[in-house]
Amino acid sequence: MSLLEVRDLAVSYDARRAVEGISLTVEPGEMVAVVGESGSGKTTTAHAIIGLLPPNATLDGGQILLGGTDLATWSDRRMESIRGAQIGLIPQDPSNSLNPVKTVGAQIGEVLRIHRRGDRRTISRRVVDLLTRVGLPDPETRARQYPHELSGGMRQRVLIAIAIALEPRLIIADEPTSALDVTVQRRILDLIDGLRAEFGTAVLLVTHDLGIAADRSDRLVVMKDGRIEEQGPSAQVLSDPQAAYTGQLLRDAPALSVREFRAVAESVTEEPAIVVRDLVKEFRVGRRPFRAVDGVSFDVRPGTTHALVGESGSGKTTTARMVARFAEPTSGTVTIAGARAGRDFRRHVQLVYQNPYGSLDPRQSIAAIVAEPLRNFRLGDRAARRTRVRDLMERVALPESLLERRPRELSGGQRQRVAIARALAVDPAVVVLDEAVSALDVTVQAQILDLLEELQRDLGLTYLFISHDLAVVRQISHTVSVMNKGRTVEFGTTQRVFTDPQHDYTRELLAAIPEPVR
Structure with a gap:
């Protein structure tokens, strides 16, 4: 008998069916990964199993058998005896899940x-x-x-x-590492694996990261639009996917796809687009200064992408903010080719933030958001701005029909495209991308990365790309600086750093990337 058996599960939100006909099993000591994009129904399935569906959700049918006992008909009060004791939950966001x-x-x-x-x-x-x-x-x-x-x-x-x-028999881990740096992520997953080995605990892992699922799970369940596309042993599904959607996920996952490194042209006669020299940033913490960035230097050639990588607290985002002049350095210099000081600098350097849900004004229409830089710099009359906005929407592959909508009516990927369109409005030469794809599902992430490469080719843009995800960095960057505790510990072409790392910290970061399926 399986530890957990879900049969023909159906769940609706406000009478709209979100999950339909879900059937899966989890054996003792086994890790089963449920993968899919946002809206695929994977989290709804997990929450239905542990009886934590929101008030506007209804369990319309099916069975949830734990050790042969059907929990689907249990009241919330009765489920309290199961939660923690028989089924443990590791929620997604460690920032919001604790009191x-x-x-x-x-x-x-x-x-x-x-x-x-x-x-x-x-x-x-x-x-x-x-x-x-x-x-x-x-x-x-x-x-x-x-x-x-x-x-x-x-x-x-x-x-x-x-x-x-309470040493439960089953743990449901709902995106347990999505908000964590790659090395911390690895330690957390190692910890979960250790619990499985020690106690025989079974794990139902919910994730949109196919790299993690490939690296850790015994079996895979692939979900799309509330249904299961395919399921089976992980090695089998990954090596011979039967569903077209699974194949697309595999191609889009940076950790699993094998791509050529982006080459850097040999010519060095061209003036660098970005020159950073001996950059230092100190913050006052009590009586002592805290040095968040300590002597960072790098050059970025025009039309290329330079990545700053490292864990939280490494200083990469502080460095990026100084490059974009949202923060003043304590010492050191940042030179952007062709950019003058003052207000005009903002036309030359634009910033795309991490969170497409928080970086757009919810009160404005999409048209107003994209046109805002044009209004701020008084570029063109109203008719010219409307034309420019339509051109930008086409450039980032968004339909003109979205212009009168509000950000809440768009998906995460659409919102990030809007943020990119806004950044391009004033024809910048340099775009700083601060974790610009980390909040996106793998297929949407792949689309945005392809868009960024296309824009770079067509417009000659120079990118400073900040990320803790080395699999993404490997795909998009030409050169890379590895940062740790405010210092640059390694610098070079992406190919050299990834294939011949010189520093122990770089090797530790690279070791945490799941191995590609070959």
Whole structure:
């Protein structure tokens, strides 16, 4: 008998069917990955299993068998006896999943208290044991701290400690590493694998990252539009996909696709588009200055892409903000070829932010958003601006019919295309892209990366590309700076850095990329 068996599951939101006819199994000690884009129904399926569907959702049919017992008809009150004890949940966002006004120890202990697993002293010891098990240093201190005092990786380990506190038979991991740096991501996945080996815990992994699924899972379930496209042993599905959609996911996943490195022209006579020399940025933290960027230097040739890579806190985004003059350096220089100081600089250098959901004014129409830089710089009359906006929409492959809509009516990929169109409005020579594809599904990410390459070829744009995802960097950049703790630890062509890394930190980052399917 399977540990978990889902039969013909159907779920609707406000009478609109979101999941239809889902059937899958999870065996003891097995990791089954459910993959697909946003809206595919994978998270809805996971939440239905653990009985955490939102109020506007209805479970329309099917069975959810845990050890042969059908949970589909259980009330929420009855499900409380299962959650934590039999099924643990690792939620997606470590920043929003913990109570900010309770200590970490209190939140782990709450699970134990609810299920009456000992007195106060016993629970306190168990909390420290759990924090030790998930690899947090100085667990006694961590137990007394609040979530904001921990890094993202530490917060995710706390969520794992909560999920395993009662040693459940099944853990549902809903995008458990999507907000984490690549090396932290690897450590979290190693931790989950260790729990499987030690306790025989089964894992249902929900992810849009096919690279992670390929690297870690025993079986794959591929979902699209609320239905299962195909499922089977991971190696079989990845090596011989039967569904066209699975094949497309494989081609679009940067970690799994094998592409040639982007070559850099041999000529060095052309003046660099960006010259950064000995850049330093210090912030005052209490009485002592904190050096976030420490002596960073690099050049970027016109029409090429230079990537800054590293984990959170490496200084890459601070460096990018100084290049774009959204922050002033403590010392050092940034020179942009052809750009003058003052207001005119903004016409020459534009910035595309990470989050397409937060970087567009929700009150404005798409037409107004794209036209805003033209109005700010008083470029053209109203008719000329309308024509320019239509041309930009065509350039980023968006239909003119979207112009009167608001950002909330667009998908994430469409919003990021709007952000790119806005950045191009004033014909910049340099575009700074700060994690510009990290919030996107793999197929949408691939489309945006292809668009960026096309725009670079057609318009001669120079990109400064900030990312913690080396698989994406490998695909789009010509040259790369690897940053760690504010310093550049390695610099060179992307091909050289990826094939012959000289620094231990670079090797550690590269080792965390899932191996491509060959």
